[in-house]
Amino acid sequence: MSATHTFSSLVPDVILDAVESTGLWSDSRIYPLNSYENRVYQVGIEDSSPVIAKFYRPERWTEAQIREEHDTLLALQEQGVPVVAPLAFEGKTLFLHNDIYFALSAKLTGQHPEADNLDQLYQLGERMGQLHHAMPTPFTHRISVSPLEQIEQAGAQILAGEHLPQRLKTDYQKQISRLHEMSAAQLNVYWPTELRAVHGDSHRSNLMLHNEEFHLLDFDDCQNGVAVQDLWLHLTQTENPRQQLSEMIEGYETYLPFDTRELGLIDVFKSARIVNYAAWLQQRWNDPAFVKAFPWFTSEEYWINHLNELKSCELEWGNMSR
Template identity: 25%
Template sequence: MNLRQSTLVVKLTPLYGNQVADFQLVTEGYQNIVFRCTHQEETVFIRVAEARRRSVSMIEAELEWLRILRDSGIIVPSPRKSNKGNCIETISLGEDTFYAVAFSKVHGRPMDVTNSQLWNPQLFEKWGETLGRIHSVVPKRQIARPYWGEPLTSASETMAFFEKNEDCILKVRLFETVAQIENLPRSADTFGFIHNDFHQGNVLVHNEGIGIIDFDDCVYGWYAQDIAAALYHAFWQATALGGSDLSFGFSFLQSFLKGYRKPHNLSSEIVRQIPIFLRWREFFLYAVFMKNWPLDSLEIWQTYTLECLRKRIKNGEPYIPLSSNELMLLSEIR
């Protein structure tokens, strides 16, 4: 652990653990720091977020949404109270403030694109069905989370990065896409509460079904955005590591959307929007990587990834080829 992580552990220990040695760093991701420890005889994961990125009310709304999903039979983490009896703890490090939340462990195995026993059309269908179930859960009252593009969302952070750091042509491409998104219809069939980072890294597979983790970015947005995130990262991993070819995108969606439409209406408008949000994912990832990767000591694959993202964004090239005929066929899936 680095100095900041070690100092956080010292602050967290009286709240969740017995001694500093109980804590293990799981990851310092692009947005949060996550530790694992034994708390009240249970393995928990403690997410630590900077207060400049998340307000207490936003975290409370996230926890409310998780409760609603659990009550609907969806496998998601449960918050665990600290030794002080709080679901959210405030931690100060000098001038910086952090919010800590402990979550129960969601059991299951990560998806492995090289394992055909796990990575197959049957799994894609079940994965899509799980997302359809999430999108079918409509809160009885407004959840206090922002709408896509509002302050303290990943979309607003992406736009702010391009405004400050990128050249004119990339800014033009960004705001062309933003304008396209903001003009999309917001009907009950296409718009609602979304996970907002629904890639396979946040999916765990076990005998009881599929568990979903990391709702930190949840917002009101377009359902197609969650579908596009799943497709984008599945395609990336399957073609880079799993030996799949460019046809994987269409075949993946055939299975995924077959499952999705079981609990949720799959309108042709949702399918039409998928390429738009595949493009948005490129802007989002480019900004995240540029902010978090060591630009003066990039590995070869990181340099290649950034070059490809920049080229596709600049030239308006799609990452995943989906023809208009394929989109029409996907709209008709039963």
């Protein structure tokens, strides 16, 4: 059964049956939340607060990888790190229904961080420092980041696909090769000898200000990586990011020293993310949710803009760490 067909089976009755298999009793209210890689719903519970039901995309993570994510979240919660951990029922947090793994968590309300808010950037840095301090050892089952491999594989996937216009392929190949070459040079100088456990996808939507402190959401991409991975996505000023970096690093060092050499990796991660995003859309294009949400993906205008964005990465190379 394909992942697309499996997700298409998530009709309301199936979602409710899955939630109620944990022992909860639903009031039949279901509200889909923004999530494309997985499927996430708010489900009402009789005489109680609603829960968030997350259905994992089949064949993306192994059971061991998901369980390690859950165990990490429960350990972080026990240490007082503000995270949204999975709910346990009879000691279990991961469940299987209709061949799809799912988990439940409490609903959290609040606001996402404000771009360019220096006070909040300090708090974000502080939260990431607390997170990394509480996760001192690398993961056993989760992946380890490899940005050079990501650029190479994502670029090859796009070039082999049917969506990149033929007339752009030669230029695209040259640009990927150039970014790969520049990234390899940076990694050779700045890559650390050891990786650490990180959130891996700590963009603004995965943090929420609740009860006056930032909570970390969605550890679906937690991995072994480097500290700067959990900071650079909050940089919004490409011309002069030093003040933003200063605030985050100052907050981070409330808990841990920050190796400023890692700033030399920001351009590598930025380039890898841009290429990976396009490759991700192409890889998931057989999922109807993607066709509906990203109709512009198959347009020539999108690919021209995507190529120009990669070229701008080269032109801006080094701005983040100056």
